[in-house]
Structure formats: structure tokens, C-alpha cells
Amino acid sequence: MKRERVAIIGSGPAGLTAALxxxxxxxxxxxxxxxxxxxQISTTHEVENFPGFPNGTTGPELVENMKLQAEKFGAKxxxxxxxxxxxTKGSPFRLKTDNDDEYLADTVIVTIGANPRELQIPGEKQYVGRGVSYCATCDGFFFRGKDITVVGGGDSALQEALFLTKFGKSVNIIHRRDDLRASIALQTRAKAHPKISFTYSTIVEEVKGEGSEGAPAVVKSIILRDLKTGNVYEKPTDGVFIFVGYDPNSWLFKGQLDLSVDEYMKIDSNMQTSIDGVFAAGEIHDSVFRxxxxxxxxxxxxxxxxxxWLGEREDTLQPLDAVPVAAAGD
Ligand SMILES: Cc1cc2nc3c(=O)[nH]c(=O)nc-3n(C[C@H](O)[C@H](O)[C@H](O)COP(=O)(O)OP(=O)(O)OC[C@H]3O[C@@H](n4cnc5c(N)ncnc54)[C@H](O)[C@@H]3O)c2cc1C
Known part of the structure; x- marks a missing residue:
């Protein structure tokens, strides 16, 4: 069993920064x-809103730099x-990996993130970053003067649709039901907006795109099915923003750490979870900023x-090469 002062679970921007x-x-x-x-950021081609890159960067480049910077100071x-x-037994905490390796860590920082829910339709994965997006703040800017489709009918779909009107020529919201789940206040604002239109009782069945010579393919249209009439038709669009929910990866901690009703990790103002010495950061607790x-x-x-936390307990921490009590008795 290996022993560490800090175990960080997850290697997104939260995890790699914590490691640094x-x-x-x-x-x-x-x-x-x-x-x-x-x-998640490693899956996007263009990142224009991370400070320090006046000409923008790519997700993979940003990740590689964060990784190198953390490793430079000794993070493994x-x-x-x-x-x-x-x-549950308190610090030091035991962790096991899918390689059956066991670790003992005095503190744990959980940064396992969340995943935007996908529609799981043909073309969706293929066109992520080329017209398919799950983040209006990240990608809205790339759709200036374009025709945008938003999928979803909840608060975030309507909020993001309203935000996207800053950029797009038009924003069409496609919702599978004939009434929206979003708050009445948001519905009123969205319905009154001259750029926003609604297509109800309809699902997106496919995202289609094409490229010109030398340029990667981008989204050009979507295939829609009207659930009331069964009619299937193609509609031109430049971008498909999907807001049908997020799933935090918190299953590993169920029953051990306090979670909110939608399964995000609860933390205090010091980022500490419900267990002393266990901290959480990033989208595993943050369902707002993303x-x-x-x-x-x-x-x-x-x-x-x-x-x-470790500094305050410096005198009582076991040396890193100490044999854990349970392991010694095994
Ligand atoms: C397509 C796309 C484009 C985006 N573009 C932008 C943008 O331009 N600008 C911007 O600011 N934001 C953007 N975002 C949002 C941004 O990527 C996220 O807000 C950010 O990555 C969240 O970081 P995180 O560290 O909290 O979690 P995540 O990025 O979700 O990382 C979670 C990490 O946990 C790991 N993990 C999960 N379970 C386990 C486990 N059991 N054991 C060990 N590790 C585990 C995963 O491998 C992953 O490394 C984009 C998101 C997407 C999906």
C-alpha cells in the first residue's frame, strides 16, 4: 500500500490545479x-476564455501545460x-484503483467533475466542437450571426438560449414535450424575445454536417421528428446547443459524503466536504458556473x-513510509 499526504481524484482543471x-x-x-x-476541457478544440492565452489555446494544449506544471513540482x-x-474511519483515508492498487492518503481532494447529458444520437459526438456544444458561455461567441438550435425545455435551456441571442441571428428551442419545464419568469422572457422561436413535441434524431475542401466538416442541419404527427424532416442549422441536464460523477461517494438532491457534493466555505480532511473542487460541487x-x-x-489542514496536524502525521496498522496486522 502506497501512502501520500494528498490524493487528488480527477485530472480536470480542478484536479491539476490542486496538484500544482x-x-x-x-x-x-x-x-x-x-x-x-x-x-471535459480536453475534448474541445478552441478555448478562448482561459486567462493567459491572448490568442486562445486548445483543450489538449491547456491540459498538457497544466499537467507539466503540476509534474514539475513533483505531482505523480x-x-x-x-x-x-x-x-468513514477518518484520516488517513483508503482508496483502491481499477488496477487493484491501494493507497492511504492523509487528505483527499475530490475533483471528479460532471458530464453534460448527451442525446446519444448519430452525429452528436462527431460534431462536438464543430457545431455541437453543451456550453453557451464557452462556444456562443463562435456563432455570431448564425442560426442556432437549442435542445431542452428546462431553466438552463432557456437561460442559455437567452444568452445565445447576443450572438445568433436566430435561436430555435426544440423541446420534446408540448410545455416547458422552465420557470414562468424565464418562459415569459424567452417567449417575448424576437430572436427566439419554439418547436414543441419534437426530438432531434440526427446531427448532419459537411466540410469544404481542406476544412473539417461542421454542422449544417438536424433531422427532427414531430412526436405528434410522426413527421420526420431536415432543418438547416449552424449550431446545436444541448441542455438536457448534467450528471455529477458522485456515485463513488454515495453514503459517505453529503450530496445535494441532484447529487452534487456539499462543501463548506473552505471547500471541505462533510468529512474532515476531504475536500471537493470543480464541477463535482458546482452546478452553476461550469x-x-x-x-x-x-x-x-x-x-x-x-x-x-495538514499543517495544523504536522506533528501527528505518520511518516510516509510507516506501515498502516491494519495492513501490519493483516
Ligand atoms: C465540449 C466542451 C467544451 C468546453 N469548453 C470550455 C471553454 O471553452 N472554456 C471553459 O472555461 N470551459 C469549457 N468547458 C467546461 C470545462 O471543461 C469544465 O467546466 C471543466 O473541465 C470542469 O473541470 P473539473 O476539473 O471540475 O472536472 P472535469 O473536467 O469534468 O474532470 C473530471 C476528471 O475526473 C476524472 N474522474 C472521473 N471519475 C474518476 C474516478 N473514479 N477516478 C479518477 N478520476 C476520475 C476524469 O477522468 C476527469 O479527469 C467545456 C466543456 C465541454 C464538455
Missing amino acids: YTARAQLSTVVFVGRLLGG LVFESVTEVDL QAITAAGDGCKAALSAIK
């Missing part, structure tokens, strides 16, 4: 990368997922709290 801070504070730090090094990246945690920079800022805050 704890490693630079001379604390032995392991980062469990999970299935996607860099998290382990390309495994955490499959079991035992937080940006790489806010996740990174969170990672910094969680790391500073973990550093303080």
Missing part, C-alpha cells in the same frame, strides 16, 4: 487521472480510476485548505 499547489507546497501528491486526462499522475474509497477557470480556482482553494 499541493506539490509545490512540498506535500507528496498523487493524482488519479481517471478515464480522461484533463477532463497515476493513469487509473479510483473504484473504492473508505472515508468553466475551466472556475474549476481551476476551486482546485486552488481546495489545495490551500488541504495544505492548512
Whole structure:
């Protein structure tokens, strides 16, 4: 069993930033990368709103730089997922990975993020970053003067549709039911907006695109099905923004950490979860801001709290090479 002062679960902007801070504070730090090094931001081609890159950057480049910076100060990246945690007995905490490796960590920072819910239709994955998006703040700017489709009927769909009117020529909201779930106030604003139109009782069945010579294919149209008439038809569009919900990856911690009704992690103002010494950062607790920079800022805050937490217990921490009591008795 390996022992670390800090175990960071997740390698998105929150995890890699936390690792930079704890490693630079001379604390032995392991980062469990999970299935996607860099998290969600690694899947996007253009990032124009992360400070420090006046000409923009790409998701993979941003992630590579964050990784190198954390490693430069000694953070160890382990390309495994955490499959079991035992937080209930307090620090040091036990973790197990999908490679059956066991770790003991004095503090844990959970940064396992959330995933935008997908429609799971043909063309959706293929055109992510080329016309399909789950984030209006991130990608709205690329759709200036364009015809935009928004999928969803809840608060976030309407809020984001209203935001997208700053950029698009038109915004058509497609909803599978014949009434919206969003608050009445948002409905009133959206219905009154001259750029917004609604298509009810309709689902998107496919995203289609085409490219010109030398240029990657981009979204050109969607295939729609009217659920009342069964009519299937093609509609031109330049962009498809999908807002049908988010799923935080909190299943691993159910029953151990306090979660909100929609399963985001509850934290206090020091980023500490309901267990002393366990912190959380990024989209695993934040269902509102959902940006790489806010996740990174969170990672910094969680790391500073973990550093303080360890500092206050410095005299009582076991040496890193100490044999854990249970393991010694095994
Ligand atoms: C297509 C797309 C484009 C975007 N564009 C922008 C943009 O231009 N600008 C912007 O600011 N934001 C953008 N965002 C949002 C931004 O990517 C997220 O807000 C940010 O990545 C959240 O960071 P996070 O660290 O909280 O979590 P995530 O990025 O979700 O990372 C979670 C990490 O946890 C790991 N993980 C999960 N489960 C486990 C486990 N059991 N064990 C170990 N590891 C695990 C995953 O492998 C991943 O590394 C975009 C998002 C998407 C999807």
C-alpha cells in the first residue's frame, strides 16, 4: 500500500490545479487521472476564455501545460480510476484503483467533475466542437450571426438560449414535450424575445454536417421528428446547443459524503466536504458556473485548505513510509 499526504481524484482543471499547489507546497501528491486526462476541457478544440492565452489555446494544449506544471513540482499522475474509497474511519483515508492498487492518503481532494447529458444520437459526438456544444458561455461567441438550435425545455435551456441571442441571428428551442419545464419568469422572457422561436413535441434524431475542401466538416442541419404527427424532416442549422441536464460523477461517494438532491457534493466555505480532511473542487460541487477557470480556482482553494489542514496536524502525521496498522496486522 502506497501512502501520500494528498490524493487528488480527477485530472480536470480542478484536479491539476490542486496538484500544482499541493506539490509545490512540498506535500507528496498523487493524482488519479481517471478515464480522461484533463477532463471535459480536453475534448474541445478552441478555448478562448482561459486567462493567459491572448490568442486562445486548445483543450489538449491547456491540459498538457497544466499537467507539466503540476509534474514539475513533483505531482505523480497515476493513469487509473479510483473504484473504492473508505472515508468513514477518518484520516488517513483508503482508496483502491481499477488496477487493484491501494493507497492511504492523509487528505483527499475530490475533483471528479460532471458530464453534460448527451442525446446519444448519430452525429452528436462527431460534431462536438464543430457545431455541437453543451456550453453557451464557452462556444456562443463562435456563432455570431448564425442560426442556432437549442435542445431542452428546462431553466438552463432557456437561460442559455437567452444568452445565445447576443450572438445568433436566430435561436430555435426544440423541446420534446408540448410545455416547458422552465420557470414562468424565464418562459415569459424567452417567449417575448424576437430572436427566439419554439418547436414543441419534437426530438432531434440526427446531427448532419459537411466540410469544404481542406476544412473539417461542421454542422449544417438536424433531422427532427414531430412526436405528434410522426413527421420526420431536415432543418438547416449552424449550431446545436444541448441542455438536457448534467450528471455529477458522485456515485463513488454515495453514503459517505453529503450530496445535494441532484447529487452534487456539499462543501463548506473552505471547500471541505462533510468529512474532515476531504475536500471537493470543480464541477463535482458546482452546478452553476461550469468553466475551466472556475474549476481551476476551486482546485486552488481546495489545495490551500488541504495544505492548512495538514499543517495544523504536522506533528501527528505518520511518516510516509510507516506501515498502516491494519495492513501490519493483516
Ligand atoms: C465540449 C466542451 C467544451 C468546453 N469548453 C470550455 C471553454 O471553452 N472554456 C471553459 O472555461 N470551459 C469549457 N468547458 C467546461 C470545462 O471543461 C469544465 O467546466 C471543466 O473541465 C470542469 O473541470 P473539473 O476539473 O471540475 O472536472 P472535469 O473536467 O469534468 O474532470 C473530471 C476528471 O475526473 C476524472 N474522474 C472521473 N471519475 C474518476 C474516478 N473514479 N477516478 C479518477 N478520476 C476520475 C476524469 O477522468 C476527469 O479527469 C467545456 C466543456 C465541454 C464538455
